Every structure is written in structure tokens, then in C-alpha cells.
Amino acid sequence: MTTESTGPAISARATAATFDPVAHPSAAARSAANARQLQLTKPTGSLGRLETLGSWVAGCQDRCPPQLFARPRVVVFAGDHGVARHGVSAYPAEVTAQMVANFQAGGAAVNALAAITGAGVRVVDIAVDSDTDAAVSTHKVRRSSGSIDREDALTEDETLRAIAAGRAIADEEVDSGADLLIAGEMGIGNTTPATVLIASLTDTEPVAVVGRGTGIDDAGWVRKTAAVRDAMRRVRPVVKDPVALLRVGSGADLAAMAGFLAQAALRRTPVILDGVVVTAAAMVAEELAPGARFWWVAGHRSTEPAHSLALDHLQLEPLVEMDMRLGEGSGALVALPLLQAAVATLANMSTFADAGVSTGAADADETADVDADPS
Numbered sequence: 259m260t261t262e263s264t265g266p267a268i269s270a271r272a273t274a275a276t277f278d279p280v281a282h283p284s285a286a287a288r289s290a291a292n293a294r295q296l297q298l299t300k301p302t303g304s305l306g307r308l309e310t311l312g313s314w315v316a317g318c319q320d321r322c323p324p325q326l327f328a329r330p331r332v333v334v335f336a337g338d339h340g341v342a343r344h345g346v347s348a349y350p351a352e353v354t355a356q357m358v359a360n361f362q363a364g365g366a367a368v369n370a371l372a373a374i375t376g377a378g379v380r381v382v383d384i385a386v387d388s389d390t391d392a393a394v395s396t397h398k399v400r401r402s403s404g405s406i407d408r409e410d411a412l413t414e415d416e417t418l419r420a421i422a423a424g425r426a427i428a429d430e431e432v433d434s435g436a437d438l439l440i441a442g443e444m445g446i447g448n449t450t451p452a453t454v455l456i457a458s459l460t461d462t463e464p465v466a467v468v469g470r471g472t473g474i475d476d477a478g479w480v481r482k483t484a485a486v487r488d489a490m491r492r493v494r495p496v497v498k499d500p501v502a503l504l505r506v507g508s509g510a511d512l513a514a515m516a517g518f519l520a521q522a523a524l525r526r527t528p529v530i531l532d533g534v535v536v537t538a539a540a541m542v543a544e545e546l547a548p549g550a551r552f553w554w555v556a557g558h559r560s561t562e563p564a565h566s567l568a569l570d571h572l573q574l575e576p577l578v579e580m581d582m583r584l585g586e587g588s589g590a591l592v593a594l595p596l597l598q599a600a601v602a603t604l605a606n607m608s609t610f611a612d613a614g615v616s617t618g619a620a621d622a623d624e625t626a627d628v629d630a631d632p633s
């Protein structure tokens with residue numbers, strides 16, 4: 259009897275949450291890019307972090323020089339959270355569904371920012387607490403996730419379906435030609451599970467990491483900190499099991515993002531991470547698919563204290579610090595022009611040889627040689 263009931267569960271987990279080993283971006287293409295950086299018409303190292311960024315893209319694309327991104331895509335994962343009904347957010351849960359409609363109408367920050375960078379935007383309802391358009395709800399797992407301070411966010415089956423949904427979305431995007439992915443999110447209350455994941459995986463006290471989210475007041479912060487503490491107590495026994503951690507202490511949207519971010523790495527597609535919620539999902543994705551983090555760059559540093567902890571944990575240095583705390587993929591989109599600049603310079607600048615520009619170091623060496631050898 260026991261084997262009959264656990265067998266299918268184990269194989270479902272094997273399918274949805276097992277990832278083949280993640281290959282690193284190409285070291286050869288990255289080295290070739292580093293060498294090319296030295297030949298371009300600029301003082302050595304003068305493009306600063308744009309140089310390391312461009313070489314990272316070359317590694318991800320396995321080509322030097324790299325190509326400008328042809329189809330960058332943002333996927334906004336929308337989901338509600340039961341905990342939002344317990345005074346942990348400055349806004350009512352209804353805003354999640356209302357913002358989904360706003361994304362579809364093109365009126366949100368993510369739409370405005372995507373338009374200036376050439377990125378496409380797709381919104382997916384993973385767990386919004388109302389019925390949404392068929393166009394966005396094909397991967398819906400359930401209506402809202404459980405209130406993690408007092409119950410599990412999801413069942414085992416829902417967790418696996420959410421991870422599988424994120425993986426399927428990444429596959430759909432890559433199969434349609436996406437060459438750069440951004441995960442964004444929208445969900446009133448979602449900084450609470452994000453903080454629970456980050457604090458649990460870094461063994462940090464709630465008071466040190468709970469932030470203001472959408473802008474809660476002091477009384478809201480106290481309620482949120484208590485909710486984070488209670489949820490952390492519930493996840494403690496499963497913190498080493500990423501699927502169980504997602505089931506007990508996250509939500510369907512976060513589980514889907516974890517699947518999406520891990521699958522993007524498996525599909526050798528670079529990703530710009532956004533703020534605290536996406537980076538919390540990224541931490542779990544790295545547990546599910548070790549090495550996935552080498553395919554990600556951190557777009558920005560959110561004002562949420564837990565975000566810095568997550569970035570340190572993943573050893574990622576954010577590209578911009580603009581005191582943003584919006585989500586939706588907005589911080590990643592603000593960073594996208596930096597990636598485009600890194601690729602454009604590496605790919606399109608002339609070399610010293612082609613442009614007939616003298617290289618300081620080589621000329622000095624030639625002079626030194628001539629001086630040293632009068633013959």
C-alpha cells in the first residue's frame with residue numbers, strides 16, 4: 259500500500275523538480291572576449307564593469323564577439339498570497355488582479371520600460387485570487403496560495419505543477435527565440451514569502467531582514483515580522499529540501515519563478531534578475547539546479563534588506579542602485595541598457611590594428627627594445 263501511494267509522487271517529483279546538470283557558460287568564448295577587450299580602441303579596462311559584463315554575455319552565447327539581443331523578454335509572474343489578508347501589505351490583495359489587467363493594457367512601469375529597451379512583456383497568472391483572461395491563465399495553478407504563517411502555501415502536487423509551469427514558460431520563450439530573459443512579478447503580500455525564503459536559507463533573524471514592501475507603517479512592519487517569524491518556524495524542518503521549502507513557505511508564483519530561472523540556465527539563456535521576490539526564487543532555483551546562478555546577472559539592488567542578503571548569498575553584484583522597490587521586472591529593465599551597451603562595445607568597436615591607433619603598451623615596449631638594442 260505504502261509503495262503504491264508514494265511511487266507516483268516520487269516520479270512526479272522526479273519529472274518536475276529534477277534538473278540535468280547545468281553547464282557553465284563557455285569559458286573559451288569568455289576568454290576570447292577578454293582578449294578582444296584588450297584589442298579594442300580604448301585604454302585597457304576603461305569600460306570598467308561593461309567589459310566583464312560583455313565577456314559574460316559572450317560566454318553565455320558561446321560566441322565572440324557576442325550578438326546584440328534580438329528578443330529580450332520579460333515574464334511577469336502574478337500570484338496572490340493568503341498572508342496579504344493579515345495586514346502585511348500597504349495595499350489590498352485586489353490590486354494584484356487589477357495590475358494584471360494594467361499590464362495587459364500596457365499601462366504599468368514594466369510596459370513603459372520594456373518599450374524603450376525593445377523587450378517584449380508577457381504576464382502569466384500563476385495564482386491570482388480571481389479569474390483572469392484566458393490569454394494569461396493557461397499556466398494557472400490555483401487561486402491564491404496559502405497563508406504561510408499558519409498553513410502550507412501549496413500541496414506537493416501544486417508545488418510540482420508550479421515548478422513545471424515555470425519550466426514550460428521558459429521553454430516556450432526560448433523556443434520562440436528569446437535570447438535574454440527577465441523574470442518579473444506582481445503579487446500583493448509577496449515580499450513576506452520572499453523574506454521567509456531568504457531568511458530561512460541564510461539563517462537570519464526576521465527583525466534583521468523584514469522590509470517595508472509596498473510601504474507598510476510601523477504597525478504593519480510588526481505584523482509582517484511576526485508572520486515571517488511564524489512562517490520561518492514552519493519551514494525550519496524542510497529548509498534543506500527545496501521542493502518542500504517552496505511548498506511550505508512560498509507560493510505558486512515563487513515556485514514557478516524558481517522553475518523558470520533554473521530552466522533558463524538549462525537552456526543556456528542569460529537572465530537579468532529583478533528585486534527581492536525574484537531573487538528569493540533564484541536562491542531556491544540554485545538549490546534545485548546548482549550552477550544556474552552563473553547564467554544570471556543581478557539587475558539592481560532593491561531597498562528591501564533581504565535583497566542584499568540574497569545577492570550576497572548568490573555572489574551577485576547588482577548593476578544599478580536606484581532605490582527601487584517596485585518589482586514587475588522594472589529593476590532588471592533599468593539594467594538592460596547596460597547589457598546592451600556591454601555587447602555593443604565589445605561587438606562593434608574597432609581594434610587598434612583595424613583603426614590604425616597606437617597601443618600605449620606595445621609602443622612603449624617597441625621604444626624600449628629599440629633603446630636597448632642599438633643595432
Ligand SMILES: O=C(O)c1ccc[n+]([C@@H]2O[C@H](COP(=O)([O-])O)[C@@H](O)[C@H]2O)c1
Binds near residue numbers: 471473532535582583
Ligand atoms: O522587487 C522588489 O524588491 C519589491 C520590493 C517591494 C515591493 N515589491 C512589489 O510590491 C508587491 C509586494 O509588496 P508587499 O508589501 O505587498 O509585500 C509585489 O507586487 C512586488 O512586486 C517589490
Ligand SMILES: Cc1cc2nc[nH]c2cc1C
Binds near residue numbers: 445472
Ligand atoms: C500599484 C502597485 C503596482 C505594483 N507593481 C508591482 N507591485 C505593485 C504593487 C502596487 C500596489
